[in-house]
Amino acid sequence: MKYMLIMNTPRDGYTQYMNWPKKILEANVAFMQAFTKKLRDAGELVGGEGLASPEQAKLVRAGKDGKPITDGVFPEFKEFLAGYWVVDVESPERALQIAAEASTAPGQEITGADGKPITHLWIEVRQILGGHKEL
Amino acid sequence: MSLDLRVEHLLRDLAPQVLGATVRRFRDFAASEDAVQEALIAAAAQWPRDGVPENPHGWLVRVAQRRMADHARSEISRQIRESVIAEGAPGAVEPVTDDEPEIDPDDTLVLLFMCCHPALTPASAIALTLRAVGGLTTAEIAKSFLVPESTIGQRISRAKQSIKSSGIGFHMPDADERAQRLGSVLHVLYLVFNEGYTTSAGTALHRTDLSNEAIRLTRAVHSLLPDSGDVAGLLALMLLTDARRAARTGPSGELIPLDEQDRTRWDRQAIADGVALAGAALSRGAVGEYQLLAAIAAVHDEAECAEDTDWPQILALYGMLMRLSDNPMVGLNHAIATAMVNGPEAGLALLAPLDNDARLRGNHRLDAVRAHLLERAGEHEAAIELYRKAATRTASVPERDYLMLKAARLNS
Numbered sequence: 001m002k003y004m005l006i007m008n009t010p011r012d013g014y015t016q017y018m019n020w021p022k023k024i025l026e027a028n029v030a031f032m033q034a035f036t037k038k039l040r041d042a043g044e045l046v047g048g049e050g051l052a053s054p055e056q057a058k059l060v061r062a063g064k065d066g067k068p069i070t071d072g073v074f075p076e077f078k079e080f081l082a083g084y085w086v087v088d089v090e091s092p093e094r095a096l097q098i099a100a101e102a103s104t105a106p107g108q109e110i111t112g113a114d115g116k117p118i119t120h121l122w123i124e125v126r127q128i129l130g131g132h133k134e135l
Numbered sequence: 136m137s138l139d140l141r142v143e144h145l146l147r148d149l150a151p152q153v154l155g156a157t158v159r160r161f162r163d164f165a166a167s168e169d170a171v172q173e174a175l176i177a178a179a180a181q182w183p184r185d186g187v188p189e190n191p192h193g194w195l196v197r198v199a200q201r202r203m204a205d206h207a208r209s210e211i212s213r214q215i216r217e218s219v220i221a222e223g224a225p226g227a228v229e230p231v232t233d234d235e236p237e238i239d240p241d242d243t244l245v246l247l248f249m250c251c252h253p254a255l256t257p258a259s260a261i262a263l264t265l266r267a268v269g270g271l272t273t274a275e276i277a278k279s280f281l282v283p284e285s286t287i288g289q290r291i292s293r294a295k296q297s298i299k300s301s302g303i304g305f306h307m308p309d310a311d312e313r314a315q316r317l318g319s320v321l322h323v324l325y326l327v328f329n330e331g332y333t334t335s336a337g338t339a340l341h342r343t344d345l346s347n348e349a350i351r352l353t354r355a356v357h358s359l360l361p362d363s364g365d366v367a368g369l370l371a372l373m374l375l376t377d378a379r380r381a382a383r384t385g386p387s388g389e390l391i392p393l394d395e396q397d398r399t400r401w402d403r404q405a406i407a408d409g410v411a412l413a414g415a416a417l418s419r420g421a422v423g424e425y426q427l428l429a430a431i432a433a434v435h436d437e438a439e440c441a442e443d444t445d446w447p448q449i450l451a452l453y454g455m456l457m458r459l460s461d462n463p464m465v466g467l468n469h470a471i472a473t474a475m476v477n478g479p480e481a482g483l484a485l486l487a488p489l490d491n492d493a494r495l496r497g498n499h500r501l502d503a504v505r506a507h508l509l510e511r512a513g514e515h516e517a518a519i520e521l522y523r524k525a526a527t528r529t530a531s532v533p534e535r536d537y538l539m540l541k542a543a544r545l546n547s
Contacts, residue, residue, distance in 0.1 A: 001530065043258065043290035046282050088282050090258060129532045130333065 002046060002088050003095040005102055006124040009082040010113040014053040020108045027106040035102060039087060044098070050083035078113035086128065099123040142182045145191060146175050147351070150270025153195040155242025158305045161203050164249070165295040168267050170202035171195070175270055192238065243268060244359050245307055247352075248316050250294070251323040254301040259294035260323050261330075262287050269348050279345050280330070317360075321369050321425065324353050328373050332380075333531075346377055367416035368425030374409035375432035378402040390533040394441035406436045427456045446475040463492045467504050479512040499528035503538060515545050 009017075020028070039045035057080075058070045073080075085102070089095050103120040136144075150171065157167040174195045188194040250264040265271045273291065277284040308316050331345030353370045360366050382396035413429040431452045438444040450472040456465050466489055474482025486505050495501045506521035522542035526535045 040285060041289055043262075043286050043288075043293055045286055088258075088280070088286065090256060127530050129530055129535065 001090075001092070001095075002086060002128040002130065003092075004126045004128055005085045005087065005095070005099045006126065007082045007084065007102070007121060008079045008124065009121075010111065011054065011078055011080065013080070013082065014055070016111065017107075024106060024108050031105045035105070036085070039085065039098065044087045044089055044094075046086040046088050048083065048085035051081055054080040092127075095125050095127075099125045139183050142179065142187065145187065146178055146195075147270040149192055149195055150175060151243040151246050151268045152192060152238050152240075153199055154246060154267055155239055155305075156196050157199045157203065160200065161207075162305075163203075164298060164305055165292075166203060166206050167199070168263075168295070170199040170206060172266060172272070173202050174198040176272060179272075240359065241307065243355050245305060247320045247356065248308055249298060249303055249305060251320040252298065252301065252303050252316070253319045254303065255294050255297045257323065257326055259290045259297065260319075261327055262290040263294035264323055264352075265327065265345075265348065266291055269352060271348065275344075317363065317365065320356065321353075321365060324349050324356070325369060325373075325425075327352075328376075332376065346373070346380075349373060350377065362419070364416045364419040364421065365423045365425050367412050367419075368423060368427075368429045371409045371412035371416060371429035372425055372432055374405045375413065375429060375436050378405035378409065378436060384533070388533055390537045392537070393435060398438075398440065401436065406433075409433060410437065422455070424456065424459055427452050427459070431456075444475075446472055450476050463489055463495045464500065466492075467495075467500055470508070471504060474508050474511065479508040482508045483512065497528065499525040499534075499538075502528065506538075506541070510541075510545060518542075519545050 017025075036045065036048065054073055054077075057073045059073060060068045060070050063069045085098075087095060087098055089098070100123075103123045105121070107121075153174065154168060154171045157171055158164050161167050177198055178191070178195060182188070182191075246268050247264065250267050251260050255263070262276055265276050266273065273287050274284050277287040280287065307313075328346050328349035331347070331349060350370070350373050353366065353373060357363075357366045357370045378401050379393075379396060381402070382398065382400040383391055383393075385391055409429065410433045413426065413433045416426045417430055431449055434445050434448050434452070450469070453465065453469040453472050457469055466485070470482045470485040470489075473485055483505065486501065486508070489495055489501055502521045502525035506518045506525060509515075509518040509521065519542045522538050522545070526538035526542065529535050529538065
């Protein structure tokens with residue numbers, strides 16, 4: 001069964017991240033690389049991506065002529081997708097276990113969307129829909 | 136049949152025999168399996184272009200064994216480089232000769248016992264079985280499971296590590312162990328079949344290959360163990376289920392439930408083969424789960440239309456299955472059969488105890504079945520609510536669509 005493990009960040013999370021001391025940043029990058037490699041070696045990694053800062057993000061919809069109308073990201077948006085992993089695992093429990101480990105990435109306390117400090121980021125775990133067997 | 140396809144079939148049939156011959160000579164299963172895989176890939180490139188050699192089995196064995204010799208040589212030079220080699224150790228390389236390699240039909244079985252060993256995780260066992268016994272490439276397996284090639288590669292190498300560390304050898308397990316180990320083999324083949332039977336839009340083609348592969352391997356086991364009722368039962372179950380393949384999904388991948396399928400699209404030949412196998416398997420005495428599931432599938436397949444289904448017979452078979460298995464899914468199906476014979480209220484009464492089964496907690500199937508029975512009982516409001524609840528819980532897109540539409544139709 002496949003799950004997406006989602007890491008969200010508060011609006012200014014990227015700026016906070018950029019300003020972490022070198023040592024912490026290095027430890028964070030090393031953790032992420034090792035973590036991803038471990039998933040790959042376990043035969044559980046399907047894929048994953050990190051996303052660029054939401055600063056340049058655009059909201060898009062089609063205008064009357066079908067051409068895109070864009071807008072900046074609304075100020076009321078508090079949380080943004082920072083990145084995700086897709087894993088293929090034997091059980092839902094295993095997906096939770098991987099997510100818990102992902103949440104322990106070393107980092108400096110960042111300030112969450114609610115203004116409170118966060119030490120371990122929450123990782124959102126969502127099952128990916130697939131085909132059907134029988135009804 | 137095109138030459139490419141003929142070569143592909145030939146290679147898949149030869150794969151376990153070539154691997155058996157190579158493992159017997161070199162003793163190193165992990166390296167032999169890699170070498171055979173390389174030989175198969177080389178043949179798949181060369182044979183369609185240059186023609187199939189006169190002795191394809193011998194050709195593959197020689198290429199695989201040459202790879203093994205290369206592997207042993209580079210292994211030795213690596214050990215020398217790392218200066219950890221004990222004096223005299225390199226003598227292990229055996230010269231590659233052109234002797235006619237022996238073919239042992241039991242190799243397929245011995246390899247299956249190895250690759251499906253319960254010490255391996257199901258995902259690892261499946262990947263290794265498809266490659267080592269099925270002769271599929273890592274890329275083909277990855278495509279079927281919709282994961283990257285490197286992920287399948289890792290599962291295979293982990294499977295080999297488990298085999299090595301558990302000391303599972305390349306030999307036929309003794310009589311005492313055979314029955315239990317055969318159970319693991321059949322379980323892995325059943326998982327492969329189910330994986331292929333699970334459709335998802337756009338990828339149906341590749342996944343169908345997995346069902347075909349499971350049937351092919353189970354057929355091979357059946358020809359080696361013709362007296363096993365479990366093997367015959369599993370093969371029958373696969374054939375009888377697969378016979379409905381063309382009818383079970385609509386043009387855009389939507390799910391068509393059994394009672395709404397166009398039965399003229401069912402594969403009559405597969406049904407006839409499956410019914411014959413299931414009948415023979417049932418008459419062999421001790422009846423296991425696969426035989427019963429096959430018998431149930433046979434009763435469905437033999438009905439000209441959904442209304443003709445012999446539900447009392449199906450109910451009796453589920454009753455027997457209940458005595459063999461405490462799987463709550465069997466309980467759900469037993470409740471459905473009861474509802475078909477004795478009315479929806481009788482079925483609903485049987486669902487009540489399943490509410491407390493921890494294995495069904497959060498599972499959409501209980502809600503979906505109850506919704507269905509409530510609908511038949513005329514309790515539409517309650518049915519709509521449960522169809523929607525089931526739709527949010529299922530992990531399948533076609534099933535979610537089906538359940539949402541059921542709710543919407545009842546609502547209008």
